[in-house]
Amino acid sequence: MTTNPGEFVLGEPIADTAAPDGPLAERWTRRRSTGRLVNPANRRRLDVIVVGSGLAGGSAAATLGELGYRVRCYCYQDSPRRAHSIAAQGGINAAKNYRNDGDSVERLFHDTIKGGDFRSRESNVYRLAEVSVEIIDQCVAQGVPFAREYGGLLDTRSFGGAQVSRTFYARGQTGQQLLLGAYQALERQVNAGTVTMHTRHEMLDLIVVDGRARGIVVRDLETGAVTVDLADAVVLASGGYGNVFHLSTNAKGCNVTASWRAHRRGALFANPAFTQIHPTCIPVSGDHQSKLTLMSESLRNDGRVWVPAEAGDTRAPGDIPEDERDYFLERRYPAYGNLVPRDIASRATKAVCDDGRGVGPGGRGVYLDFADALERLGRATVEARYGNLFEMYERITGDDPYQTPMRIYPAVHYTMGGLWVDYDLRSTIPGLFVIGEANFSDHGANRLGASALMQGLADGYFVLPNTIGAYLADGPFPKLTPKHPDVVEARTAVTDQVRRLLTIDGDRSVDSFHRELGRIMWEYCGMERTDAGLRKAIELIRSLREEFWARVKVPGTGAELNQSLERAGRVADFFELAELMCVDALHRTESCGGHFRAESQTPDGEALRDDEHFSYVAAWEHATPPVLHKEELAFEYETPSQRSYS
Amino acid sequence: MVVSGTRDRAAAATPPAPGRKAVYRSTVGAKGVMAVSGLLLLLFLVAHMAGNLKIFFGAESFDHYAHWLRDIGAPVLPHTWYLWIQRFVLTAALVGHAWAATVLALRAKRARPVRYAHRPKVQGSYAARTMRWGGVIILLFLVWHLLDLTVGTVNPVGNPATPYANVVAGFAPSRWPVTLFYALAVVAIGFHVRHGLFSALRTLGQRTAKGEQRARVAALGFAIILCAGFLSVPFAVLVGLVG
Amino acid sequence: MKLTLRIWRQKDRDARGRMVAYDVDGLSADMSFLEVLDVLNEQLTTAGDEPVAFDHDCREGICGACGMVINGVAHGPQKLTTACQLHMRHFKDGDTIDVEPWRARAFPVVKDLVVDRSAFDRIIQAGGYISAPTGSAPDAHATPVPKVDADAAFEAAACIGCGACVAACPNGSAMLFTAAKVAHLGTLPQGQPERPSRATSMLAAHDEAGFGGCTNTGECTAVCPKGIPLTVIGSLNHDVLGAAVRGR
Numbered sequence A: 001m002t003t004n005p006g007e008f009v010l011g012e013p014i015a016d017t018a019a020p021d022g023p024l025a026e027r028w029t030r031r032r033s034t035g036r037l038v039n040p041a042n043r044r045r046l047d048v049i050v051v052g053s054g055l056a057g058g059s060a061a062a063t064l065g066e067l068g069y070r071v072r073c074y075c076y077q078d079s080p081r082r083a084h085s086i087a088a089q090g091g092i093n094a095a096k097n098y099r100n101d102g103d104s105v106e107r108l109f110h111d112t113i114k115g116g117d118f119r120s121r122e123s124n125v126y127r128l129a130e131v132s133v134e135i136i137d138q139c140v141a142q143g144v145p146f147a148r149e150y151g152g153l154l155d156t157r158s159f160g161g162a163q164v165s166r167t168f169y170a171r172g173q174t175g176q177q178l179l180l181g182a183y184q185a186l187e188r189q190v191n192a193g194t195v196t197m198h199t200r201h202e203m204l205d206l207i208v209v210d211g212r213a214r215g216i217v218v219r220d221l222e223t224g225a226v227t228v229d230l231a232d233a234v235v236l237a238s239g240g241y242g243n244v245f246h247l248s249t250n251a252k253g254c255n256v257t258a259s260w261r262a263h264r265r266g267a268l269f270a271n272p273a274f275t276q277i278h279p280t281c282i283p284v285s286g287d288h289q290s291k292l293t294l295m296s297e298s299l300r301n302d303g304r305v306w307v308p309a310e311a312g313d314t315r316a317p318g319d320i321p322e323d324e325r326d327y328f329l330e331r332r333y334p335a336y337g338n339l340v341p342r343d344i345a346s347r348a349t350k351a352v353c354d355d356g357r358g359v360g361p362g363g364r365g366v367y368l369d370f371a372d373a374l375e376r377l378g379r380a381t382v383e384a385r386y387g388n389l390f391e392m393y394e395r396i397t398g399d400d401p402y403q404t405p406m407r408i409y410p411a412v413h414y415t416m417g418g419l420w421v422d423y424d425l426r427s428t429i430p431g432l433f434v435i436g437e438a439n440f441s442d443h444g445a446n447r448l449g450a451s452a453l454m455q456g457l458a459d460g461y462f463v464l465p466n467t468i469g470a471y472l473a474d475g476p477f478p479k480l481t482p483k484h485p486d487v488v489e490a491r492t493a494v495t496d497q498v499r500r501l502l503t504i505d506g507d508r509s510v511d512s513f514h515r516e517l518g519r520i521m522w523e524y525c526g527m528e529r530t531d532a533g534l535r536k537a538i539e540l541i542r543s544l545r546e547e548f549w550a551r552v553k554v555p556g557t558g559a560e561l562n563q564s565l566e567r568a569g570r571v572a573d574f575f576e577l578a579e580l581m582c583v584d585a586l587h588r589t590e591s592c593g594g595h596f597r598a599e600s601q602t603p604d605g606e607a608l609r610d611d612e613h614f615s616y617v618a619a620w621e622h623a624t625p626p627v628l629h630k631e632e633l634a635f636e637y638e639t640p641s642q643r644s645y646s
Numbered sequence B: 001m002v003v004s005g006t007r008d009r010a011a012a013a014t015p016p017a018p019g020r021k022a023v024y025r026s027t028v029g030a031k032g033v034m035a036v037s038g039l040l041l042l043l044f045l046v047a048h049m050a051g052n053l054k055i056f057f058g059a060e061s062f063d064h065y066a067h068w069l070r071d072i073g074a075p076v077l078p079h080t081w082y083l084w085i086q087r088f089v090l091t092a093a094l095v096g097h098a099w100a101a102t103v104l105a106l107r108a109k110r111a112r113p114v115r116y117a118h119r120p121k122v123q124g125s126y127a128a129r130t131m132r133w134g135g136v137i138i139l140l141f142l143v144w145h146l147l148d149l150t151v152g153t154v155n156p157v158g159n160p161a162t163p164y165a166n167v168v169a170g171f172a173p174s175r176w177p178v179t180l181f182y183a184l185a186v187v188a189i190g191f192h193v194r195h196g197l198f199s200a201l202r203t204l205g206q207r208t209a210k211g212e213q214r215a216r217v218a219a220l221g222f223a224i225i226l227c228a229g230f231l232s233v234p235f236a237v238l239v240g241l242v243g
Numbered sequence C: 001m002k003l004t005l006r007i008w009r010q011k012d013r014d015a016r017g018r019m020v021a022y023d024v025d026g027l028s029a030d031m032s033f034l035e036v037l038d039v040l041n042e043q044l045t046t047a048g049d050e051p052v053a054f055d056h057d058c059r060e061g062i063c064g065a066c067g068m069v070i071n072g073v074a075h076g077p078q079k080l081t082t083a084c085q086l087h088m089r090h091f092k093d094g095d096t097i098d099v100e101p102w103r104a105r106a107f108p109v110v111k112d113l114v115v116d117r118s119a120f121d122r123i124i125q126a127g128g129y130i131s132a133p134t135g136s137a138p139d140a141h142a143t144p145v146p147k148v149d150a151d152a153a154f155e156a157a158a159c160i161g162c163g164a165c166v167a168a169c170p171n172g173s174a175m176l177f178t179a180a181k182v183a184h185l186g187t188l189p190q191g192q193p194e195r196p197s198r199a200t201s202m203l204a205a206h207d208e209a210g211f212g213g214c215t216n217t218g219e220c221t222a223v224c225p226k227g228i229p230l231t232v233i234g235s236l237n238h239d240v241l242g243a244a245v246r247g248r
Helices: A024-034 A055-067 A105-115 A122-142 A174-192 A257-264 A297-301 A328-332 A342-354 A371-377 A379-397 A452-472 A485-504 A510-524 A531-551 A563-587 B002-013 B020-025 B027-057 B059-069 B081-111 B131-150 B163-170 B173-203 B209-238 C033-046 C118-125 C147-157 C164-168 C175-187 C195-208 C219-223 C231-246
Strands: A047-051 A070-074 A195-198 A201-209 A212-220 A226-230 A233-236 A275-281 A304-308 A366-369 A406-415 A432-434 A616-621 A627-632 C003-009 C018-024 C096-100 C109-111
Touching: A024 A122, A024 A452, A047 A055, A047 A212, A055 A070, A055 A174, A055 A195, A055 A233, A055 A452, A070 A201, A105 A122, A122 A174, A122 A452, A174 A195, A174 A452, A174 C118, A174 C147, A201 A226, A201 A257, A201 A485, A201 A563, A212 A233, A212 A485, A226 A485, A233 A257, A233 A452, A257 A432, A257 A563, A275 A297, A275 A342, A297 A379, A304 A328, A304 A342, A328 A342, A342 A366, A342 A406, A371 A379, A432 A452, A485 A531, A485 A563, A510 A531, A510 A563, A510 C033, A531 A563, A563 A616, B020 B027, B020 C195, B020 C231, B027 B059, B027 B081, B027 B173, B027 B209, B027 C195, B027 C231, B059 B163, B081 B131, B131 B163, B131 B173, B163 B209, B173 B209, B173 C231, B209 C231, C003 C033, C018 C033, C018 C096, C118 C175, C118 C195, C147 C175, C164 C175, C164 C219, C175 C195, C175 C219, C175 C231, C195 C231
Parallel strands: A047 A070, A047 A233, A070 A195, A233 A432, C003 C096
Antiparallel strands: A201 A212, A212 A226, A275 A406, A304 A366, A366 A406, A616 A627, C003 C018
């Protein structure tokens, strides 16, 4: 059945029935103290599958193992320690108020709701802020080497324009240190025999039997063997889908496949259009580019962003006199200058490049200049603050930022959307739980800096282990065998797809399709979206997808380590997701957070929300055309306000 | 109770630390043997070198020193007992040292069954990479050296009662290949000590950056002093300062 | 820019491998080494050949997935740099470059440049953690940690588990990897209770995996992309021998 681009059907509204009511501050405590528990003797008989081993999956698998469940954890990498959480640089927020600067759970809650542009749930966000405090305790006990002051206490910094200093960090490698903490806890459980780790395995389908998620189909990436794993519950912690743009700050392997297959099996996908674009990345240097590297946003504290005032000015930056430069952020946003929020900085950057004033190869870049800072602070101070970032920049570009200004350009960084979950982190398929970036729950339309790590660990260490019991208390569920027709069907679907990809034997590589898909998404579903653009994108995606299934070339066989085959399956799912993202972006005619619709902006070009029509979560059901279920958002404690930075 | 019950399960499954025995059988255990035996041998070398320098005080002084060695510990220990104890300890150290080296070398060989097609560049220490061959050369030298100046079999004089004469004869200019071999062996010992002492200290738990600097300086210092001390004797014989 | 790459090709664990030469053209100095392999693979794919398998993921030098011996040096000629962050401006047009997998018995080759590093996970399983089950933690400020210790712990904890140390070690030893974790956890007050048993258990797992012993040659630290210092090995030795002497 073919549909018109952007067509969808409005389905029944959906509601989060798991969230307790009553005073916001007591909801999580009440949920924990009234939720059903599983007898410890029974936990040994309950199987839980965790897909993904990043901050969310690793911490969940470890904690569930500690509780005594029989856990099996899967990751596509060769070790759970390689999950992409490892690359997070900045830090992790927690409402500890160690600085006595007025921070509190309430304030972190408020900042997160506001940062998400009032498109997230109060109950979830409050819980996140509450749990943040315990995360730091837990990580310190595990030996995470956070930065410390001379007195031996933890150091914090202010991050992403926050007015309080609540970000804990371990140099520029906070994600790495937190992930290694979770990884070590996980390996401890592997040693204890409560968790079995399956590396180099990729989940390729979800097994749903009698309406419950009962297992997964996995492919052993080394041998190619496709097997099923049956369990009482499945936890997806498979990360975000930023790689739909091909170039992003995500790892090369990051993919949507696990989430997408669950979506195809009935799990609703919420707010797919909400993606975050980070303004300070190293620009693309050519067609060969395989990924974009993020540089900490802290650079904007001292660097000044500018482009030549005239389009087509190809002089070296040092030869352009002061009065022929346009410090466009300072000019347009005098109050905040270079420190405007991520999305505003990103869009302004794109606008000047669209004007033809961009710098560097392809004209897709702007200068981030430290000349003033070097003069004002001296080289030693600049080096102390940004030395490692400057080194990284020089290693990649070959340019020395102490001599010539850096070049930066925005890149896709994080996806706020994901599988829809209720307060218990349960998807619309009973027995399927989704945690971390893979779910949509806490960041609304935009995520605050240093909050991704917080959410991943909150879900994995504290929330899921406390809420999954309510579901598993009904287990163990009837024993299944691999011969069950639904299991066989799921497995066959996977083997069929593998065979199909291998037999097309066309003339274009998987990567060439992925790159082209990424260009379409970046152009039409990136920083700025329009009705016409999105419609065009959907048509382009559809025809490219057809071409993919006719012309893709996947060399080798299915019975071996075949990286082209792995990528082909992932790209195939990205095609479907890409269309849904465009549909979602098209239907949401307001601008909010990371979603900017050119048609909905204030006179000074700011994102203009439409609370009257769009104060809801868009949860999509897989169908042709897709079915939209709205979850209305109620704000009892926060009053939605319009953001203003000019 | 419930929670602690399940946690016990996790805790109980953690294997108890392998005992002392396992440590001695581990690679670090072998290295410990290597380090301790190496340090003993180094102590001996220092004493040996210091004794050698007595040669500059004349034949009488040197021969007297050689005889005195046989009486150390007297009257508690009978004549030559100390020397035999020392010989026993040194032999044990040598055997232990060679045993540990062999164990580790075989392990290293097994640890990389397929070699690199592109021969790896040396990034670290050159002295360290020559420990094994250096050790074998030193061992061969030792055999010769004992036959030459201790047992006297291959020495032109070979009289245990006249060590001074043995030395002078052994390093006589006409026997230059012997002297050259001696000199090369001493340099090999220098390299060996330079990395060996540093390595022994590391094995025995040296673990600070400053300590590492000191260990490197000490190792280099010992290596140079030993080389200079040991080489001074044949050099002196060669140029006629001693004769 | 044009290069000749001589790459180790091996079909699977049991197959015999060999070096195969490929010419790659149209490269730019701004490419990373892995992007060169991408270009080669694109070439091979469209020509109907099997692309070269290699591990990689984050491509920003932190996940530790990539690793190959380039002209005899693990991760190539640039110090403190993983293969994914190694850029072609460090090579000359027309160069012939040898690319091999990590070679160690404990890291069997899976295919081409991909090796099995699960031995590292087993070393961590043996004790590379602090037993702090979720929910049992005291307040983060309950135990102050002197800044020097926190910094030293961080320095050791920066290890990305890539395995370059093993690849470079003439003994095929994983002592730098093992010791980095021992030093990280052993430097912190939280790590003290398990310190003696941790070092011995991890060492036992290290030896069991078939890695060689350390001879302090320092090849490991020279190629380590995170510059883990050789001193961490002293910490491991100290903890292991100390535990043995004290009979713990």
